[in-house]
Amino acid sequence: MSVRDDFTARIPGGDAGLIVLVLLATYLAYVLAGLVLGYTLRGQLNSIATLTFYIGVFAMLSLALNLHWGYTGLFNIGIVGFMAVGVYVTAIVTKPTYVAGGAAQVGGLGLPLWVGILAGMLAAALLGLVVALPALRLRADYLAIVTIAMSEIVRFSFLSGELQQFQLFGNRVGFGGGSGLILDFAPPLEALLRGVGLWNGYLGFVDAFQVLVPRNPKPVVDGLVYGLLLLGFVAAFYWLLKRTGESPFGRVLKAIREDEDVANALGKNTDRFKIKSFMLGCALMGLAGILWLVPQGAVTPNFFRPRVTFFVWIALIIGGAGSNTGSVLGGAVFAAVLYQGPRYFQNLVSAVFPNLDSPSGFGQAISPLISQFDPVPFLLYTVDSIRQLQLVVMGLVLIWLMHNRPEGMLGYRKETASVIPLSRPKSMAADGGSDDSVRTDGGVDSPAQGGETDE
Amino acid sequence: MSDAADQPVEDVANKVDEGALGAFASGVETSVDYPLQVEGLEKSFGGITAVDGASFEVEAGSLTGLIGPNGAGKSTTFNLITGMLKPDAGTVTFNGEDITGEEPHEIANRGMVRTFQIARELSEMTVLENMMLAPKHQRGETLWRSVMPGVRDDVREQEEELLERVWEVLDFFDIAHIAEEYAGNLSGGQRKLLEMARALLTDPDMLLLDEPFAGVNPTLEKKLLEHVHELREQGYTFLLVEHDMDLIMNNCEHVIVLHQGSVLTEGTPDEIRSNEEVIEAYLGGNV
Numbered sequence: 001m002s003v004r005d006d007f008t009a010r011i012p013g014g015d016a017g018l019i020v021l022v023l024l025a026t027y028l029a030y031v032l033a034g035l036v037l038g039y040t041l042r043g044q045l046n047s048i049a050t051l052t053f054y055i056g057v058f059a060m061l062s063l064a065l066n067l068h069w070g071y072t073g074l075f076n077i078g079i080v081g082f083m084a085v086g087v088y089v090t091a092i093v094t095k096p097t098y099v100a101g102g103a104a105q106v107g108g109l110g111l112p113l114w115v116g117i118l119a120g121m122l123a124a125a126l127l128g129l130v131v132a133l134p135a136l137r138l139r140a141d142y143l144a145i146v147t148i149a150m151s152e153i154v155r156f157s158f159l160s161g162e163l164q165q166f167q168l169f170g171n172r173v174g175f176g177g178g179s180g181l182i183l184d185f186a187p188p189l190e191a192l193l194r195g196v197g198l199w200n201g202y203l204g205f206v207d208a209f210q211v212l213v214p215r216n217p218k219p220v221v222d223g224l225v226y227g228l229l230l231l232g233f234v235a236a237f238y239w240l241l242k243r244t245g246e247s248p249f250g251r252v253l254k255a256i257r258e259d260e261d262v263a264n265a266l267g268k269n270t271d272r273f274k275i276k277s278f279m280l281g282c283a284l285m286g287l288a289g290i291l292w293l294v295p296q297g298a299v300t301p302n303f304f305r306p307r308v309t310f311f312v313w314i315a316l317i318i319g320g321a322g323s324n325t326g327s328v329l330g331g332a333v334f335a336a337v338l339y340q341g342p343r344y345f346q347n348l349v350s351a352v353f354p355n356l357d358s359p360s361g362f363g364q365a366i367s368p369l370i371s372q373f374d375p376v377p378f379l380l381y382t383v384d385s386i387r388q389l390q391l392v393v394m395g396l397v398l399i400w401l402m403h404n405r406p407e408g409m410l411g412y413r414k415e416t417a418s419v420i421p422l423s424r425p426k427s428m429a430a431d432g433g434s435d436d437s438v439r440t441d442g443g444v445d446s447p448a449q450g451g452e453t454d455e
Numbered sequence: 456m457s458d459a460a461d462q463p464v465e466d467v468a469n470k471v472d473e474g475a476l477g478a479f480a481s482g483v484e485t486s487v488d489y490p491l492q493v494e495g496l497e498k499s500f501g502g503i504t505a506v507d508g509a510s511f512e513v514e515a516g517s518l519t520g521l522i523g524p525n526g527a528g529k530s531t532t533f534n535l536i537t538g539m540l541k542p543d544a545g546t547v548t549f550n551g552e553d554i555t556g557e558e559p560h561e562i563a564n565r566g567m568v569r570t571f572q573i574a575r576e577l578s579e580m581t582v583l584e585n586m587m588l589a590p591k592h593q594r595g596e597t598l599w600r601s602v603m604p605g606v607r608d609d610v611r612e613q614e615e616e617l618l619e620r621v622w623e624v625l626d627f628f629d630i631a632h633i634a635e636e637y638a639g640n641l642s643g644g645q646r647k648l649l650e651m652a653r654a655l656l657t658d659p660d661m662l663l664l665d666e667p668f669a670g671v672n673p674t675l676e677k678k679l680l681e682h683v684h685e686l687r688e689q690g691y692t693f694l695l696v697e698h699d700m701d702l703i704m705n706n707c708e709h710v711i712v713l714h715q716g717s718v719l720t721e722g723t724p725d726e727i728r729s730n731e732e733v734i735e736a737y738l739g740g741n742v
Contacts, residue, residue: 240602243601243602243607244598244601244602247595247601247602247607247610248587248593248594248595248596248601248610248614249595249596249597249598249601250601251580251584251587251588252588252596254577254579254580254584255577255580255588257579258577258578258579258580259575259577261539261559261571261575262571262575262577263588264558264559264560264563265537265539265559265560265563265568265569265571266560266563266568266588266589266653266654266657267560267563267564267568267591267657268560268588268596269558269560269561270560273596276598280598322579416581416583416584417580417584418583418584418587418614419595419601419607419610419611419614420614420615420618422581422583422584422587422618422621422634422635423635424622424631424634425615425618425619425622427619428619428623
């Protein structure tokens with residue numbers, strides 16, 4: 001057992017403790033960065049809220065992808081398509097009905113948001129079924145091709161002028177084409193609080209918050225509370241997927257990932273298991289998309305480019321495919337370091353060295369390096385363009401991970417797929433074979449050792 | 456299904472007439488139970504005919520060997536019987552029901568389960584997880600039952616029952632000491648044991664073993680054979696594909712010889728041993 005294994009095992013609260021610890025460390029780093037940057041309290045709270053938001057959405061998406069890839073071995077690279085369908089269906093169901101002369105070009109069905117969210121998840125799951133039915137009959141790689149093509153088809157459908165507006169149940173609805181949709185209904189937080197009758201109490205709380213943030217505290221509080229709500233959803237995803245994985249159902253999924261023919265030969269209807277797993281994951285991706293985009297107030301099809309899919313993949317790979325705890329950590333680390341990090345890094349550099357004048361173009365950056373071997377302008381230029389280089393940084397991290405730690409942060413840790421611990425029941429007397437004899441038995445190597453040798 | 460049951464018996468009689476196995480005829484009685492009946496099985500890949508009208512039966516509670524030179528179509532026949540491949544023609548009947556063209560999982564659920572030539576352990580699952588996977592009709596294989604609070608207690612109860620059985624089978628196969636290991640870390644022989652143990656946990660009537668002794672050291676081979684014989688005494692039926700002639704001859708009471716995709720001959724080991732066609736087939740001559 002290595003130090004790291006002991007470390008993760010010793011944290012109070014186990015996996016939940018580990019997640020909380022990583023989140024606290026991340027927040028501490030951000031607060032410290034905020035202090036260096038001279039943020040006001042409002043700025044600090046805003047930056048924490050934004051960070052929590054992205055941690056939440058990437059952790060949810062990463063958990064859903066872990067069900068597909070980590071558990072079932074389904075190579076889904078069309079995540080963003082399922083998110084898009086979730087968001088758009090929610091929008092159409094929830095948007096108020098069309099009134100001529102209003103701000104919105106098209107209306108919706110005017111149903112409550114929770115109906116919209118359920119419809120959105122259902123639509124994402126059904127799209128998953130449609131995609132899965134032909135693709136699951138083929139071998140793994142074909143699912144990848146079909147899913148990424150599907151996500152682009154979805155995006156282009158929402159972009160198309162044909163579907164910009166149409167009639168549904170006598171209402172003028174539509175996807176709005178390239179200009180997108182205005183989500184002119186109460187955002188999730190307000191809808192939830194109104195639904196449980198806490199809206200007025202919440203507004204009172206916001207007023208009380210003026211002690212800390214004197215002017216217009218509502219957006220700050222909204223952001224923070226919504227971040228908390230998202231973390232609640234992460235916990236719910238985690239609970240659901242942990243139970244799914246640690247069950248006979250999850251056992252079959254794992255067997256499919258390892259060798260589908262074997263699972264089939266043992267009497268498991270693998271197609272059905274794959275479809276169920278795929279649809280559940282797609283519904284969760286739809287929900288994550290809804291929670292990400294509905295509070296933004298508007299949505300355009302071009303948000304749903306394949307790069308978002310690959311962000312989620314990077315998050316899962318960082319955390320470690322196969323581990324739910326790892327998925328959450330991967331989502332958090334991705335959001336904090338790779339997604340939000342570069343911007344903070346750039347701000348930090350310019351706050352610490354306020355008088356740097358970085359070159360304005362690539363030519364000016366590179367010519368001193370070549371003519372005078374002076375790397376400083378080039379470095380300054382790189383730091384200045386770090387946000388544009390974000391994707392390059394992600395690519396480098398991915399390559400490094402694949403070479404040095406393909407199992408991610410927690411991928412080495414396998415979560416046993418059963419409802420109960422599988423040790424010998426107490427009612428049965430143990431025979432001669434004890435754990436100590438394992439080492440003397442030819443061909444057996446402790447898995448923990450096997451996982452650590454590459455360090 | 457009386458007509459379906461009569462047909463194969465008649466067919467055996469025909470084969471006996473054609474072949475040189477007069478002695479076998481006395482063994483054919485209508486009262487003998489044949490859980491597996493294969494009739495005129497055909498399969499070709501592109502221009503190559505792998506199985507060309509193979510017909511045979513396997514007697515209940517027997518240890519039947521299926522032998523043949525390389526390329527005789529043994530593995531393809533296995534795949535056709537267990538649904539991994541769909542036959543071009545012919546029928547497979549199991550326990551009196553036509554199972555031709557059914558999916559592998561349907562056939563496994565009927566009580567006929569196979570092992571693979573190259574042991575296919577589920578490497579990143581522990582031996583225990585491998586074993587717990589196998590039992591049929593697990594309540595927790597339904598998603599909502601596994602997730603819903605309350606209902607999950609029901610699943611937990613069944614898991615506890617299954618776990619006891621799993622440990623019993625682990626003890627039977629002497630692999631309890633590696634129960635917590637990842638299957639990928641096992642030695643070749645241990646994988647073979649795991650595979651047989653796992654197949655047994657599906658509670659089958661009949662086990663189809665595809666070269667279970669290939670690459671297994673003599674000590675383990677003896678152990679595996681003891682297990683097979685012990686299980687056979689408990690009433691399991693075995694169909695065994697094997698390369699090793701001696702092994703088949705010493706352990707099976709009935710041997711089917713495949714050659715070029717069809718049954719060349721069948722009978723007791725002694726009959727097969729003295730059959731010149733078989734010798735010729737193995738030596739590569741044309742029949």
